[in-house]
Amino acid sequence: MLSSVTSTQVISYAIIDPIISQNVNLKFSKIDKKKNFDQSYKTLWGYFEQEIKWNNVILLGVMHLYTLKIFLMLRPEIWHLIVWGLFCGSIGGFGVTAGVHRYFTHRCFKANLPLRIILMLAFSSSGQNTIYDWVRDHRVHHKFSETDADPHNAKRGFFFAHCGWLMLKKHPDVVTKGKIVDCSDLLNDPVVLFQQRYFLPLKLLFCFVIPVIIPVYFWGWEVGGCIDAAIGKWVLLLNCTWSVNSVAHLWGTKPYNKEISPVESRTVSFLSMGEGWHNYHHTFPWDYKAAELSYSWNITTFFIDVFAKMGWAYDLRQPSLDLVERVARKAGDGSHFKWGHNVVEEHE
Numbered sequence: 001m002l003s004s005v006t007s008t009q010v011i012s013y014a015i016i017d018p019i020i021s022q023n024v025n026l027k028f029s030k031i032d033k034k035k036n037f038d039q040s041y042k043t044l045w046g047y048f049e050q051e052i053k054w055n056n057v058i059l060l061g062v063m064h065l066y067t068l069k070i071f072l073m074l075r076p077e078i079w080h081l082i083v084w085g086l087f088c089g090s091i092g093g094f095g096v097t098a099g100v101h102r103y104f105t106h107r108c109f110k111a112n113l114p115l116r117i118i119l120m121l122a123f124s125s126s127g128q129n130t131i132y133d134w135v136r137d138h139r140v141h142h143k144f145s146e147t148d149a150d151p152h153n154a155k156r157g158f159f160f161a162h163c164g165w166l167m168l169k170k171h172p173d174v175v176t177k178g179k180i181v182d183c184s185d186l187l188n189d190p191v192v193l194f195q196q197r198y199f200l201p202l203k204l205l206f207c208f209v210i211p212v213i214i215p216v217y218f219w220g221w222e223v224g225g226c227i228d229a230a231i232g233k234w235v236l237l238l239n240c241t242w243s244v245n246s247v248a249h250l251w252g253t254k255p256y257n258k259e260i261s262p263v264e265s266r267t268v269s270f271l272s273m274g275e276g277w278h279n280y281h282h283t284f285p286w287d288y289k290a291a292e293l294s295y296s297w298n299i300t301t302f303f304i305d306v307f308a309k310m311g312w313a314y315d316l317r318q319p320s321l322d323l324v325e326r327v328a329r330k331a332g333d334g335s336h337f338k339w340g341h342n343v344v345e346e347h348e
Ligand SMILES: [Zn+2]
Pocket: 141, 244, 245, 249, 262, 278, 282
């Protein structure tokens, strides 16, 4: 991959991706072919040697306990904080779904500079990773789904696929395969490089500081409540995003390809603004709708269409209806609402 980029890009690449430049100790032990994962890397509760990331375990643990406290104390009179939290969380969600997922990872559409900046800032407000790391992990996930190289391999169980993978050091296969997945397009995007350079200030500013400052300064709301709303929406959005990797890889139907693990999940689509039609998405990853239908629990598609009407998003990609039909008839499990030959019970 590096041979196809310029020397400036190689330097940016080394700065941008310390994981690749470091000398990784590749110790492969026996692979269990049947379960398709290295038995020395089971789950957080199995045998894990020294690969636990304790900082993430503590951070996520404490933040989830704090969010639990926030939810236990919810009262109707703080509805304004709930609405504000949901509004801010939705902006972050749009940054994840339309931004880092459909635009930066899959290039399902093209975007002008203002829209790219909006997507980057919206994604920064989600309080997740750098665009580069997120995209690399997700491209590896698509290319090596349900193998050791999949960062959140659902074969290792719900907890690992949901958030356990963030609490353990990466499996060696994830690191090695991460090196061969082409991410050179990101190095040519100044918006991505800017977010990489100012990752932490952007994350803190847009995910936590601004959602607190706006209501305190303009509407005189109490600081403590606004901090709770900011933390609550962050943790909630993390779980909505994670549910695509866990629930939408475990429980649902497979109308487009029965040979793969990703499934269709209405619940996850509702929670993740349209990302739960995952059997379709893994079959046609370049479709900007990430689903066959435009607006079935898919508010992200609606917003991309709005930007397309403005001319800010263009060259929206999607397969022909004929191709989708042929694939569904040939490879699906028969549960397709139009072209299915049997009805498969939804395990949701
Ligand atoms: Zn997936």
